[in-house]
Amino acid sequence: MPCALQERVSDLAYSDQMAMLRACRPCSSMLFRSYARPARPGYKRTRRSTKVCAPSCLTTDLSAEDITLESDLGPLGYMNMTRRVTRGRLQGTRVLLKVYPQSSDNQSDVLAANEVATHVTLQQRQDSPHLYHLLGGFEVLNEDSGPGKEQWLVFRRDGSETAAAWAQKAAEATASNTSVGDGEFMDFFEPQRRLQRRQAFVCSILRQTMQGIAFMHANSRLHQSIGPGSVVVNMSDERDLRAMQARLRDLAFAVDISNEAMIGGATLGEIWDRGTISAPDPKKELASPLWARARQAGAYTDTERRNFGIADDIYAAGLLLAYMAFIPFCKPGSIDGPSLQRLFENTFQLDVLSARDFCEADDRWAKAVQVLDTNGKAGWELLAAMLNPNWRLRPTAQSCLVHRFLTVN
Numbered sequence: 001m002p003c004a005l006q007e008r009v010s011d012l013a014y015s016d017q018m019a020m021l022r023a024c025r026p027c028s029s030m031l032f033r034s035y036a037r038p039a040r041p042g043y044k045r046t047r048r049s050t051k052v053c054a055p056s057c058l059t060t061d062l063s064a065e066d067i068t069l070e071s072d073l074g075p076l077g078y079m080n081m082t083r084r085v086t087r088g089r090l091q092g093t094r095v096l097l098k099v100y101p102q103s104s105d106n107q108s109d110v111l112a113a114n115e116v117a118t119h120v121t122l123q124q125r126q127d128s129p130h131l132y133h134l135l136g137g138f139e140v141l142n143e144d145s146g147p148g149k150e151q152w153l154v155f156r157r158d159g160s161e162t163a164a165a166w167a168q169k170a171a172e173a174t175a176s177n178t179s180v181g182d183g184e185f186m187d188f189f190e191p192q193r194r195l196q197r198r199q200a201f202v203c204s205i206l207r208q209t210m211q212g213i214a215f216m217h218a219n220s221r222l223h224q225s226i227g228p229g230s231v232v233v234n235m236s237d238e239r240d241l242r243a244m245q246a247r248l249r250d251l252a253f254a255v256d257i258s259n260e261a262m263i264g265g266a267t268l269g270e271i272w273d274r275g276t277i278s279a280p281d282p283k284k285e286l287a288s289p290l291w292a293r294a295r296q297a298g299a300y301t302d303t304e305r306r307n308f309g310i311a312d313d314i315y316a317a318g319l320l321l322a323y324m325a326f327i328p329f330c331k332p333g334s335i336d337g338p339s340l341q342r343l344f345e346n347t348f349q350l351d352v353l354s355a356r357d358f359c360e361a362d363d364r365w366a367k368a369v370q371v372l373d374t375n376g377k378a379g380w381e382l383l384a385a386m387l388n389p390n391w392r393l394r395p396t397a398q399s400c401l402v403h404r405f406l407t408v409n
Contacts, residue, residue: 094157095135102150106282111252112137112151114283118221118254125219130212132158132232132249158247159234163205163324164337166236167228170198170328174367180238195329197238199371202324205233205246207406209320212248213313214397220258222309224290225250226316228323228337255287257309262302297391311391314400318386319344325379329367344387352384378405 100108119134127133133156139149166180173180179194180201209231216223223230230250235243261284290309299308322344323337335343348355356372359365372379382405388394400406 093135096155096157096160098153098155100151100153109149109151110282110286112153114254114286115153115250115252117283118251118256121256122216122219122221126215128212128215129245130208130215130247132156132247155249159232159245161233161236162229163209163231163233163246163320164228164327166205166233167324167327168332169236170201171330171332174198174329175332180236194238195367195370197241198328199374200241201238201244202328202371203406204241204244205231206321206324207401208246209248210317210397210400210406212246213317214401216248216254217310217313217397220256220261221251222255222257222290222313223248223251223316224253224255224287224309224313226313226320228320228327231320253286255290255309256284257306259302262306299391308391310396311394314386314394314397315391317397317400318383321379321383321386325372325383326365326368329365329371331364334362334364350387350389352380352387356380375404378403381405 100112102108116134116137119131122128122131123134135154135156137151137153139151141149169180173194177194179197209226213223213226226248230248232247232249234245234247290312291305293312294305294308297308299305319337319341322340326335326340327337343358344350344352344355348358356369356377360369372383382400382403385393385395385403386400395403
């Protein structure tokens with residue numbers, strides 16, 4: 001998050017923080033609706049907040065008195081709310097805010113609207129345990145930065161530590177031969193137990209992430225920004241494997257691949273909202289780079305384009321698999337996500353088995369190779385399938401879920 005935004009949020013009066021989470025009755029049309037409140041005596045008003053207005057599938061009524069906040073800014077535009085709802089149906093609910101800063105080209109508004117639309121569609125069908133849950137959203141009018149608005153989304157706080165942050169912790173634990181969280185007494189006599197628990201934890205993260213991807217694909221949505229920063233875990237202690245939940249978030253670049261969307265054209269409701277039949281839908285324009293790559297790859301029909309989009313998500317998930325197999329088990333600083341991607345894509349041209357021989361020769365990566373060698377090199381086999389240069393031959397998310405690398409633990 002930009003420093004300027006952190007300063008503005010820090011200067012936000014406590015009364016304004018309370019007002020930002022006031023909810024109105026459910027609304028089936030627009031998510032965001034603005035309103036202005038007079039400044040409270042003795043407080044300097046630096047921004048005007050807005051009233052939450054959300055479809056009934058997202059949230060229920062709240063009042064300012066129901067919530068107490070003690071906020072700390074987190075990375076990537078997220079704001080962790082360390083207090084909880086104190087009354088009402090959402091009593092005890094911890095929330096996390098995601099901030100879309102103002103932009104001159106309205107791109108932030110488009111991304112926020114697309115993320116909201118995707119969550120609404122998916123949550124109406126099922127509250128998946130493998131996707132972050134959206135409660136609602138609001139706009140903030142910042143009088144110091146011009147007429148633009150900031151979009152704030154309110155999520156149920158089902159964990160705030162990303163897979164990337166956990167992997168860095170695990171890498172340090174691997175280097176010091178310790179556990180992430182509390183260890184076990186038998187670890188002193190069998191050090192290999194730590195590695196086995198870490199591998200099981202990684203496989204559980206990957207398995208639950210693939211379940212989230214499979215759920216999105218089954219409901220005609222692509223994620224399009226899968227990575228270690230878009231996966232959140234609710235705990236980091238490797239001993240609590242059964243209680244650990246991994247969820248996908250960051251659906252701002254999600255793409256609708258339903259039959260209606262692939263055929264094209266606007267519905268009557270969309271035409272009414274945009275005010276003209278010829279105006280393009282900015283949310284659909286987010287998918288333009290994907291469809292351009294699909295044409296370059298020889299996908300021309302609607303079915304081929306849809307399958308290319310699914311395969312593109314699987315490729316990104318393959319890079320996530322490589323990240324989670326290497327970073328937690330390698331010497332800290334010896335490899336990172338971009339370097340790992342360049343290793344597979346540029347150096348070895350997606351020849352995964354040749355990359356394995358190269359990695360095996362580096363002592364800093366020996367434990368990562370050992371993890372992927374499990375069950376007859378099952379990890380390398382799955383990685384090669386997901387990163388197959390021929391997108392038509394990549395497995396589906398459901399096929400990945402039954403692969404022996406993800407089912408052995």
